[in-house]
Amino acid sequence: MKMSLNLVLMGLAVLSFGCQENHFKEDVIMAGGRYVKSDTLNYGKSIYTEYCMACHGVNGDGAGVAAKGLAVPPRNFKLGLIKFGNVVSGELTHDDAIAKSLHQGLKGSAMLPWDLSENQADAVIQYIKTFAPKTWIGKEKELGEKIQITKDPFGLARKTLAIEKGKAVYHAVANCQSCHRGYVTLNEYNKILSDAGEDKLDELDEDFYKIKLQDSDHGYATMPPDFTWHEVRSGDSVEELYLRLAAGVGGTGMPAWKDTIEDDEIWAAAYYVRSLMDLKDSPGRKEFMSRFK
Ligand code: HEC
Ligand code: HEC
Structure with a gap:
């Protein structure tokens, strides 16, 4: 090729x-x-x-x-x-x-x-x-306001906390799994829901663990990545993930989360996505994923 x-x-x-x-x-x-x-x-x-x-x-x-x-x-x-x-x-x-x-x-x-x-x-x-x-082209056209990467409220010392919070943001606050796939068992999900003061579920949606292809303005369907398997295109550091989550992906279903969720929630989700990416090519991936069958 x-x-x-x-x-x-x-x-x-x-x-x-x-x-x-x-x-x-x-x-x-x-x-x-x-x-x-x-x-x-x-x-x-x-x-x-x-x-x-x-x-x-x-x-x-x-x-x-x-x-x-x-x-x-x-x-x-x-x-x-x-x-x-x-x-x-x-x-x-x-x-x-x-x-x-x-x-x-x-x-x-x-x-x-x-x-x-x-x-x-x-x-x-x-x-x-x-x-x-x-x-x-045209001098009257304006560029958007550049997104500033704010100060990381967690830092390496509180990485574990950031990932835990990010897991809850991902599955319960932002419902990222409505397009991407979910990464928690029913029990874990119910724990997250009850911590957030929401009702527990008897079962998960049948497509909870599936990737949901999304229409886009680009003329083809775009695929929300499975972070434990696919590459993230625009950068894989926590800072780059923060920027991507805040900005979204232009012309696709991936929304801009800036001002939709709290800033520390964006950081937490970035840490969580990064932790899922760490499973890629790792021996632990198989065991992690086998819990979702
Ligand atoms: C409405 C559907 C939708 C929701 C909700 C959604 N995403 Fe996405 N996401 C997408 C799509 C589609 C893409 C792929 C865009 C592309 O590359 O064409 C994507 C791509 C991404 C990427 C990869 C960006 C890159 O540089 O390749 C990350 C990271 C991401 N999403 C994280 C999240 C997180 C975290 C949430 C929840 C806070 C979320 N997404 C919610 C649809 C969604
Ligand atoms: C081998 C094929 C190939 C070549 C050669 C190539 N590109 Fe691309 N380019 C792509 C693909 C595929 C994408 C779409 C990636 C995506 O949607 O995630 C892309 C996307 C882009 C984007 C869009 C970035 C964005 O954020 O939307 C720009 C800009 C770009 N290319 C510029 C260039 C320039 C400039 C060159 C020459 C220096 C070049 N490309 C050469 C395949 C190529």
Whole structure:
């Protein structure tokens, strides 16, 4: 798979060599008031043609020659949607979040980390925005407010407490398992419910342990990950998980939890998700999961 993709990419690089006409003649003002020179856009286009087009397509529609059969489709830039922004999802994100996805890649997808300089990354980011001019171009367009990573109220010393609280936030406060799967037995769930002053259950929903595929604005159903099995795309530290939970995932069912649940609940859920991710590839996973059959 890797081999054939490399061949396709090499082939495209060769094909595109020598036929890069300058396309942009005018400077533009991007959302957030950033003035972008036509030179920058043309430079971004040349980088895009060389490295990105194979997957993201000539027209930025995500249907490049190497996109076929990918479990997670390349982003269709024409929709103007960014999943992993640093603003409440639905608002326009800042460039540094997009640059982070370029430099770090999106784990568990074909989007690899790209070894681009800051200038190159910036130019290609401005260029891909031109595929969705109605979203990104215009000086009156505003970017969302950047989400600040607040001070971690737990810290390593109180990690166990954070995870316990996070388990309750996940299953009883935010009901994350309404899309993702649940990770507690009926007894554990009833303990969480009674601690929260809620009624106990006689049995769990039949899809409590199932992943529920979600419609999205991207044109395909998105899959809420099982944290003990799938990769989390946008970063796996507790801080990165905090940001993702606060921001949500743009254009998908994954909501922004900022101002929906308490800030310390977001931190606790981040610790809890991280603890589930620790089970991935660990010998303890089998035993942990076997309790849910
Ligand atoms: C091998 C295929 C492939 C190549 C080549 C590729 N990408 Fe991607 N890219 C993807 C996939 C797949 C996704 C979607 C991941 C997801 O939805 O989680 C993606 C997503 C993205 C996103 C969306 C991030 C977000 O938060 O929504 C951006 C921006 C992006 N790619 C830019 C680029 C740029 C710039 C290049 C070239 C330097 C590039 N990609 C090359 C496959 C590729
Ligand atoms: C309404 C459905 C829904 C609910 C409720 C929901 N999620 Fe999600 N979640 C999703 C979907 C869909 C995705 C996958 C988005 C994608 O990558 O395309 C996702 C992705 C994620 C990711 C991965 C982000 C990444 O970078 O790949 C994390 C972490 C996450 N959810 C945690 C949570 C937590 C914790 C809760 C509860 C506080 C929660 N989710 C509630 C639908 C939901």
